[in-house]
Amino acid sequence: MEGDAIWWQEGVIRAVATAAELERRVPSRVPRYDLPRTLITPGIVDGHTHFAMWAQGRRRVHLAGASRRSEALRRVAGGTIEQGWLRGHGWDANRWDEAPDRRSLDAVVPAPVFLESVDIHAAWVNSAALARAGVDRSTPDPVGGRIVRDAAGEPTGLLLERAVDLVRAVLPAPDPEGLVTALRQAQADAHALGLTGIHSMEGPDALRAFQTLERRGELRLRVFFHPPVAQLPDLLRHQARSGEGTGWLALGGIKLFLDGSLGSRTAWMLEPYEGGADHGLPLADTANARRVVEAAAGAGIASTIHAIGDAAVRQALDLLAPLPSAALPHRIEHFQCVHPADLGRAAAHGIVLSMQPAHLPADVALAEERWGARSSRVYPFRSLQESGAVLAFGSDVPVASPDPRQGIAAAMARVAADGSFGEGWHAGERLDFESALRAYTVGNAIAGGVASRRGRLAPGYDADLVVWSLDAGVARGDWLAVREAQVRLTVVAGEVVFRR
Ligand SMILES: [Zn+2]
Numbered sequence: 001m002e003g004d005a006i007w008w009q010e011g012v013i014r015a016v017a018t019a020a021e022l023e024r025r026v027p028s029r030v031p032r033y034d035l036p037r038t039l040i041t042p043g044i045v046d047g048h049t050h051f052a053m054w055a056q057g058r059r060r061v062h063l064a065g066a067s068r069r070s071e072a073l074r075r076v077a078g079g080t081i082e083q084g085w086l087r088g089h090g091w092d093a094n095r096w097d098e099a100p101d102r103r104s105l106d107a108v109v110p111a112p113v114f115l116e117s118v119d120i121h122a123a124w125v126n127s128a129a130l131a132r133a134g135v136d137r138s139t140p141d142p143v144g145g146r147i148v149r150d151a152a153g154e155p156t157g158l159l160l161e162r163a164v165d166l167v168r169a170v171l172p173a174p175d176p177e178g179l180v181t182a183l184r185q186a187q188a189d190a191h192a193l194g195l196t197g198i199h200s201m202e203g204p205d206a207l208r209a210f211q212t213l214e215r216r217g218e219l220r221l222r223v224f225f226h227p228p229v230a231q232l233p234d235l236l237r238h239q240a241r242s243g244e245g246t247g248w249l250a251l252g253g254i255k256l257f258l259d260g261s262l263g264s265r266t267a268w269m270l271e272p273y274e275g276g277a278d279h280g281l282p283l284a285d286t287a288n289a290r291r292v293v294e295a296a297a298g299a300g301i302a303s304t305i306h307a308i309g310d311a312a313v314r315q316a317l318d319l320l321a322p323l324p325s326a327a328l329p330h331r332i333e334h335f336q337c338v339h340p341a342d343l344g345r346a347a348a349h350g351i352v353l354s355m356q357p358a359h360l361p362a363d364v365a366l367a368e369e370r371w372g373a374r375s376s377r378v379y380p381f382r383s384l385q386e387s388g389a390v391l392a393f394g395s396d397v398p399v400a401s402p403d404p405r406q407g408i409a410a411a412m413a414r415v416a417a418d419g420s421f422g423e424g425w426h427a428g429e430r431l432d433f434e435s436a437l438r439a440y441t442v443g444n445a446i447a448g449g450v451a452s453r454r455g456r457l458a459p460g461y462d463a464d465l466v467v468w469s470l471d472a473g474v475a476r477g478d479w480l481a482v483r484e485a486q487v488r489l490t491v492v493a494g495e496v497v498f499r500r
Pocket residue numbers: 048049050201396
């Protein structure tokens with residue numbers, strides 16, 4: 001960047017120059033922010049989020065890691081009642097001394113309480129919740145489920161498998177206003193992390209909530225919305241096109257799944273998993289998927305395809321390569337394991353690769369165990385960059401933290417979560433700071449079809465930017481310094497939305 005100062009007006013960058021020069025040019029009534037020893041970057045865009053899910057989940061009680069029942073109850077007591085219910089998730093009673101039961105919950109919350117277990121196969125509820133659902137000693141166990149009962153035959157408050165549905169059926173429908181409030185709060189937290197935009201992979205409820213925020217003039221994140229493929233008939237009927245919308249909320253592509261994930265052993269692989277005969281799980285019929293992406297592209301709608309295993313990655317490339325381009329580029333989500341023969345294909349066809357480096361630390365051990373030697377082609381950031389492909393980075397929040405510092409540091413370091421591979425796992429695939437930052441800025445601007453006005457700090461570009469306190473060691477590859485960086489100022493459309 002030329003200069004050390006930046007001037008914006010009415011949401012648009014006017015000049016990037018030296019502070020002395022801007023001091024002369026800019027009218028004195030324009031407010032000044034003097035932030036010595038900082039770095040100004042374009043606003044960070046998270047290229048893959050489930051933002052509404054994150055926003056809503058954060059308001060419920062988190063029980064993950066509660067090592068005893070009393071700890072879980074303490075957290076429940078501090079929870080918030082929403083639509084008359086207190087909800088939470090994540091408890092795991094395997095090592096608890098005391099069983100989850102309704103009476104202990106009754107003692108801390110009189111309103112109905114519904115707490116899902118970590119694997120979502122059980123629920124812990126209180127007496128008020130059982131009463132709402134009409135469950136008592138006379139209720140028979142449903143097929144495929146069990147209402148756990150005490151010696152006297154009374155339900156204890158623990159419901160297993162299909163019995164959970166007895167209470168789930170009486171939970172209030174999602175409250176639209178509650179979701180809007182949750183989004184507003186999550187937006188403020190995103191600003192504090194330096195985020196000025198997101199790509200959101202969610203359904204119609206989330207879209208309506210974003211639309212409500214925008215209508216009220218409260219949307220201060222640039223949102224590209226990628227609806228599920230099930231919405232395609234609706235989109236075609238309304239003649240919607242990718243890229244359409246406003247400066248705040250625009251339509252991305254339709255989201256399709258070709259496989260599952262490494263963690264659940266459902267990523268679809270060309271060769272079997274190590275020590276087994278299974279290839280994972282293809283999720284789409286090729287002919288059907290082809291019809292869908294062709295119909296979409298013919299109507300100007302891009303495709304956003306989830307592919308993790310090398311077979312799914314190849315199928316995604318096969319599907320997208322022959323398509324005419326829409327207003328936005330077609331893209332592949334995750335692109336985790338890539339056969340060497342496929343490395344250059346995304347670049348050759350202008351397909352954007354939406355990747356999540358913050359998943360890497362947790363995936364190292366699993367990839368080594370399940371994919372063996374194929375691990376050398378997992379998250380091949382550097383090879384893909386050198387092939388000329390556009391990398392667009394994101395977090396997949398709530399799967400990983402939306403903090404972009406974690407993603408940038410993970411791309412620079414490639415160190416496993418347990419600290420192993422300290423020199424970098426397949427270290428040749430590490431990125432430098434500039435490249436990782438570019439994937440969060442320019443890369444996501446290209447993915448949104450807005451590279452001519454976002455993703456850079458230059459006159460005429462939108463004034464979406466972040467000011468960081470950042471150690472100079474970052475430029476020499478010190479990824480630990482990235483994790484300690486502080487956001488000092490976040491600006492969206494020229495408005496200061498966060499300041500520290
Ligand atoms: Zn996702």
